[in-house]
Amino acid sequence: MTMMDSKQAKSLMDKVLGFSKAEECEVNLTGSVTGNVRYALNTVTTSGVTEDVTMVVQSAYGKKSGVATINQFDDKSLERAVRTSEELARLSPESEEYMPRLSQQEYLEGKGFVDATAKITAEYRAQAAADSIIPSRKAELTAAGFINDNASFAAMANSKGLFAYYPSTGIDFSTTIRTADGTGSGWASRDFNDVRLLNTADASKVAMDKAVRSAEAKAIEPGKYTVILEPAASVTLINNMAGSMGRRLADEGRSFLSKEGGETKIGEKLFDERVTVYSDPQNADNPYSPWSGDGQAHAKRTWIKDGVVQQLPCSRYWAEQKDYEAIANPGGWIMVGGSESTDELIKGVRRGILVTRTWYIRSVDPQTQLYTGLTRDGTFFVENGEIQYPVKNLRFNESPVIMLNNIEKLGKPVRINGNMVPPMVVRDFTFTSLSDAV
Amino acid sequence: MERRDFLKVTGVGMGTLALPITGNVIAAEQLTLPLELAVKKTLADAALNTATSAGASYADVRVGRYLNQFVVTRENKVQNIVNTESLGVGVRVISDGTWGFAATSGLDADSVNRAAAKAVATAKANSKFQDKPVVLAPVKGVGEVTWKTPIEKNALEVPIADKVDMLLSVNAAAMDAGADFINSILFLVNEQKYFASTDGSYIDQDVHRLWAPFFATAIDKSTGKFKSRQGLSSPVGRGWEYLEGREEDKVKSVTTLYDKSYDMVEDARLAAQQAREKHKAKSVEPGKYDLVLEPSHMWLTIHESVGHPLELDRVLGYEANYAGTSFATIDKWRAGDFKYGSEVVNLVADKTQVGSLGHVAYDDEGVPTGEWDLVRDGTLVNYQAIRDQVHMIDQNQSHGCCYADNWSSVQFQRMPNVSLEPGKEPLTPEEMIKDVEKGIYIVGSGSFSIDQQRYNFQFGGQLFYEIKDGEIAGMLEDVTYQSTTNEFWNSCVAICDERDYRLGGSFFDGKGEPGQVSAVSHGSATTRFNDINVINSSRKI
Known part of the structure; x- marks a missing residue:
């Protein structure tokens, strides 16, 4: 049985906990059905379905812990997994950072499961791909894309009485559509928990339009430009920065949030006052698990408010060491914006570059959060509020800290890669070289 | 997601x-x-x-x-x-x-x-x-x-x-x-x-x-700056013996470099000293330099600018939605005279080098593995292709480079080992450096980024040393170099001989949708490229 409901999962995990002789025992159970279809050159290339269920048993004596796993769920196998984890715990070195298991926590209700998504069939996937392929063929364009759906559950139980269960579904779609001569390329992506929100034909139309409009791009001089960043152009830069915002790293002096003398920049204004970032496991557009991997409850939290860093994720170990509040990493974040779409933002730009998405972003200097990467699949020169012509792709070397200080205007946030990001107009974005890539 | x-x-x-x-x-x-x-x-x-x-x-x-x-x-x-x-x-x-x-x-x-x-x-x-x-x-x-x-x-x-x-x-x-x-x-x-x-x-x-x-x-609390140095080990297709750190496998340079085995303790000691030294290193003056690239650095440049662009699925458009396509198009290959690099550049694919990450006897669709040329005397001669692809380049035998990272993943074309053949004339790194007037010697791999058709790239490293009039003149910081693949490989003027040949590699190379990882090695000797654009990566926030 790949998908279990809360009752089935609890019953199985309680049985495992009943076998335990250790000081502490924790059981994690996950199951999923994932399906995908991949296409390229206007034809389906690969497609498949995978089903998997796993159980992890962790036993601990003091600060010594051991883990074992099984995917066979008869009583004998369950007991053997418990004994193995106990034996391994006794043989393991002490881990100073091991924290006692949590007792039952108060969790918000999970909002991530949609029955329609769990019922996707091979025929649905094939048709969703066809809805992207067939219009592209007709327009003499070349489509490539990927549709990936899943229905899954995660459950956790421990010997201190904690039980948590979270079912979720998701579907991701992305497509890259190119002109037949390879001089133009467009892209679009969508991700939802509810498959009924996905229309691959509509999304493909956006990519087709960008492919045609981006053909025969002109070269411009690299340098500092005002840019209109679509959400897919800024999400990775902001996400990378968010991933570096750990309390421990900041305290240790090896983060962009560290200061000379061992202090941190928490409470300081680091960004434009319009920058506010929060997370909410129950957000209707972007829900995530109401509990973290170590059983902490996720709540709505504001990380950056009016440009000021408010708080940072902090492990239970580090929180205990420093007498802080333990704060789990969120499952997704939301950057507050305005009400305008990307098209409406373009109308207000006198001279700038519209960036559809950015690509191959890598850290150059973690001290300043400097990243390099390139524009891709639709880069356009904008003048007097209108797209004038396509430009060749550009390499940038830029820090999201600088980018979020140079904001001119924010648009309406949209979901992208599990986060909510507004399109934004940013001045003085640093491009360092041209690329011939299409 | x-x-x-x-x-x-x-x-x-x-x-x-x-x-x-x-x-x-x-x-x-x-x-x-x-x-x-x-x-x-x-x-x-x-x-x-x-x-x-x-x-x-x-x-x-x-x-x-x-x-x-x-x-x-x-x-x-x-x-x-x-x-x-x-x-x-x-x-x-x-x-x-x-x-x-x-x-x-x-x-x-x-x-x-x-x-x-x-x-x-x-x-x-x-x-x-x-x-x-x-x-x-x-x-x-x-x-x-x-x-x-x-x-x-x-x-x-x-x-x-x-x-x-x-x-x-x-x-x-x-x-x-x-x-x-x-x-x-x-x-x-x-x-x-x-x-x-x-x-x-x-x-x-x-x-x-x-x-x-x-x-x-290493942290300097007075300035609030931190500097890091990663280890110079190579991921390998070897057993525990790799970590024995045998003296005969050590290469003495600006730091100790390693061949078939690795002394992790020694490298960690040197790394700490060098991370500390970086706080006092000179920030690089941007401009054109001759680059002398050590094998612990070269592997990543080969991987990104040769390995990926010559994957036939990319070239044909099968990876267009994710990794991208390639500048090394079929028409360039069919022409038979496309100069991928200078005359000294010979790039070879294999799944057979002992100690390499790609070494197996059969690929994941049952094809016996082997070795084949990709670039010979600077000219593009072949790609990397599997059973359902080779007919598209008029060949009838798979190259044997199909791989899946798990039983639950579909096997597809993955990069074999791709290596730069050592130079045919006797040449050591010391002799190579002696000939450089204004250059930078780069050790270890660092930041890396390249566009979706593999034209424009930017690479960092772990250790940078200024070369002035044939001598190492001290450590540099904030170095990254930018070039385009074709221009870069055509600026390759010298490759050290086989005595300096060593493998580096990637343990978690990503490709495909859903994403899969694979492990792949890249061999080379120290190599010189002339007149490459170096930029300074320091910023203030």
Whole structure:
């Protein structure tokens, strides 16, 4: 049985906990059905379905812990997994950072499961791909894309009485559509928990339009430009920065949030006052698990408010060491914006570059959060509020800290890669070289 | 969104290292017990029969047991010890001219038969929209064969306590030498792969790989700055013997470099000293420099600017939605005179180098592995291609570079080892540097980024030394270089000889949708490129 409901999962995990002789025992159970279809050159290339269920048993004596796993769920196998984890715990070195298991926590209700998504069939996937392929063929364009759906559950139980269960579904779609001569390329992506929100034909139309409009791009001089960043152009830069915002790293002096003398920049204004970032496991557009991997409850939290860093994720170990509040990493974040779409933002730009998405972003200097990467699949020169012509792709070397200080205007946030990001107009974005890539 | 699970090892000097975990967590002693061959053959035959009965014209089955062990430490602490196992069966079929795939973790006949039927049903569903049927290059069945990575000592059999002791010694050496923080990690991989196909092959392979990276950081509290230096080990297709650090495998340069074995303690000590030295290093003056690139750096430049652009699926457009396409188009190859690089540049693909990450006897669709030219005397001569691709470049034999990272993943074209042949004339790195007037000597791999057609790239490194009038003139910081692939390889003027040839590699190279990782090595000797654009990466926030 790949998908279990809360009752089935609890019953199985309680049985495992009943076998335990250790000081502490924790059981994690996950199951999923994932399906995908991949296409390229206007034809389906690969497609498949995978089903998997796993159980992890962790036993601990003091600060010594051991883990074992099984995917066979008869009583004998369950007991053997418990004994193995106990034996391994006794043989393991002490881990100073091991924290006692949590007792039952108060969790918000999970909002991530949609029955329609769990019922996707091979025929649905094939048709969703066809809805992207067939219009592209007709327009003499070349489509490539990927549709990936899943229905899954995660459950956790421990010997201190904690039980948590979270079912979720998701579907991701992305497509890259190119002109037949390879001089133009467009892209679009969508991700939802509810498959009924996905229309691959509509999304493909956006990519087709960008492919045609981006053909025969002109070269411009690299340098500092005002840019209109679509959400897919800024999400990775902001996400990378968010991933570096750990309390421990900041305290240790090896983060962009560290200061000379061992202090941190928490409470300081680091960004434009319009920058506010929060997370909410129950957000209707972007829900995530109401509990973290170590059983902490996720709540709505504001990380950056009016440009000021408010708080940072902090492990239970580090929180205990420093007498802080333990704060789990969120499952997704939301950057507050305005009400305008990307098209409406373009109308207000006198001279700038519209960036559809950015690509191959890598850290150059973690001290300043400097990243390099390139524009891709639709880069356009904008003048007097209108797209004038396509430009060749550009390499940038830029820090999201600088980018979020140079904001001119924010648009309406949209979901992208599990986060909510507004399109934004940013001045003085640093491009360092041209690329011939299409 | 990426649905794969990740183990996040936070706190490493360069940020967060996300490790792909595709399996379950298991006890250490279970790592060394393989599945019985007869069980695998029974499951494979069941799946092949079901698939062909359901209408498949071709089917292959991979019964896989994928084992990982990760030991993660920082300073004087063990942070995590994880053993993972992923066990299951993947069935791939061609039905109605279309690929279909299904996988199951159930190791019983019912589960496997259901997966085979589902794979055929998926192929049939998709065949409605397929305008060109799959064409497979022929492969002769090899019957029942076995192969194992030629290791001296299975790293999975080494007691955990020995591994912990080793890493804590590494950390202590770094802390004694001036590091404020160090994270050191051991990654051990064992793929027990059983492949069977309707061509009549039953291939059992036992593949071992190992990587021992570390990240040392030195902080200057007075300025609030931190500097890091990563280890210079190479991920390898070797056993525990790689970590013996034999003296004969050491190469003395601005720092100690390593060949067939690695002294992790020594490297950590040197890394701490060098991270501290970076705080006082001169910030580079941007401009044109001759670059002298050491093999511990070269591998990544080869990987990104040669390995990826010559993957035939990219060239043809099959990766257009994710990794991208390639500047090295079919028309350039057909012309027969496309100068990928200068005359001294010879780039070779292989799956056979002993100690390399790509070394196997058969690929994941049962094709015997070998070696072939990609670029000869600077001219593009071939690509990397598998069974359903080679007919597109007028060839009828697969190159044997098909791979899946798990039983639950579909196999597809992955990069073999791609290496730069050493120079034919005797030349040492010291002699090469003596000839450089204004240059930079770069050791170790760092930041890397390249566009989706592999034209424009930017690379960093671990250690940078100014070369002035043939002499090393001190350490530099804030160095990154930018170029385009074709211009860069055509500016290659000299390659040291085979005495300096060493392998580097990538343990977690990503490609495909859903994303899959693979491991691949790249060999080279120290190589010189003239007049390359260097930019200064320092900023103020």
